[in-house]
Amino acid sequence: MxxxxxxxxxxxxxxxxxxxxxxxxxxxxxxxxxxxxxxxxxxxxxxxxxxxxxxxxxxxxxxxxxxxxxxxxxxxxxxxxxxxxxxxxxxxxxGTTVAVTVRLGVPEDFVSEATSQLLGAFNRDHPQVKLEVTSGLSRDLANAYDHGELDLVLVKQRRSSRAAVRCWPETMAWIDSARHPSIDLDPVPLVTFPPRGLYRDDIIDAVEGMGRRWRISFTSSSLSGIQGAVADGMGISLLPARALSREHTVLGVEQGLQPIDSFEIALLHRATADPLVKTLASRLSGLIDQERAGAIT
Incomplete structure (x- = not known):
């Protein structure tokens, strides 16, 4: 038998x-x-x-x-x-081809031409894959991931706040408007993400540490909204260095603002993730490594 x-x-x-x-x-x-x-x-x-x-x-x-x-x-x-x-x-x-869905979440400042090219190349290499890409605030992406709504996410978080597949230090910059600076106004106007949003408490703590009065002049859940408000002279803010534009000027110790190095970029996927999810994660890791190497050189 x-x-x-x-x-x-x-x-x-x-x-x-x-x-x-x-x-x-x-x-x-x-x-x-x-x-x-x-x-x-x-x-x-x-x-x-x-x-x-x-x-x-x-x-x-x-x-x-x-x-x-x-x-x-x-x-x-x-x-x-x-x-x-x-x-x-x-x-x-x-008589059709199997479709595998990979649900990816990335912050707004990672939605770039380089990211689009990477996703396009990945899709050409794996035509059976259907990519669903969500962009937004890191806290929302992390929440969606925790509830099983995303397979792979890049999030910005405080260093070592949760385990991740890969982590990279996040370079931060204090920014003001190049045309209409507001750092010398009293009280200092602040442009921030909503309450519980990343960087908000750090901005307030830093300005209070300078002994300066402050007020929240503009709040937005959108990175582009924050960038535009600062460029238009609505206040100072704290953002990843990659989010700066020619309409911004960088502030620092001369204005009494100390460097912030407590944040990191974290790549998350489950140990049981589909091999295609892990393949995409590896490519995203490579892209971030390349961009960081270029920034350093």
Whole structure:
């Protein structure tokens, strides 16, 4: 009797495997249930059935998230392959090419010509991939990633605030308008992101540390809005050095403003991410390395 002829051989249900992959990617039963248009109890039942079939615990349920056990990592790797093969079979029967969706999140200042060229080259190398790119504030991108809505993100954060695949120090610059400077006004007008936005507290703390009075003159969730407001003389701000334009002038110790070196760029994806997500992450890392090397030289 061959192995394939042995009685009572376990056959894993693809529906159960799909539930396992979704929970692992979302790190949440609730989010996974929503994305699968199911209920949390149903997803939990599917995971229990899969664990019974596997004979091992597959997921560790923590207070805030869910992550796979060693056996779960093994199951996830094979589950992704089986689900991909299933999708390939369905698409082959339909006479079309399998589409793999990669959901990428990047801050506004990374939406550049170089990034577009990189994504275009990646898409040509992997024509089966559908790229969904979201740009916005780092806090919103990180939140979407944590809720399983993005596969790969670049975010700006305080150094070592969370684990990442790669991190790079973020060079910051104090900026004012080149045509209508406002650093000498009293109180000093400040252009910032909204409350809880990155850099806002650092701007206020720095100006107060100078013994200067200040007021919030302009607030925006848009990087371009911040850049334009400073250029038009509405106040000073703190931004990544790459966001400066010829309409800005750089402030520093001569104006009483000390350098800020507490931020970094972080690249995030899950350990269980699809290989194509990891390939794109590697290319983004290379692009950032090249840009930083060019800035240094």
């Amino acid at each position: 061959t192995a394939s002829e042995k009685p009572n051989r376990t056959l894993f249900d693809l529906d159960l495997l799909r539930a396992m992959v979704m929970v692992a990617d979302c790190a949440s039963f609730t989010t996974a249930a929503a994305r699968l248009h199911s209920t949390q109890s149903t997803i939990s039942q599917k995971i229990r059935r899969l664990e019974e079939m596997a004979g091992h615990p597959l997921l560790v349920r923590g207070n805030r998230d869910v992550h796979p056990t060693d056996a779960g990592q093994l199951v996830l790797g094979h589950a992704r392959q089986l689900l991909a093969l299933n999708d390939q079979l369905l698409e082959a029967l339909a």
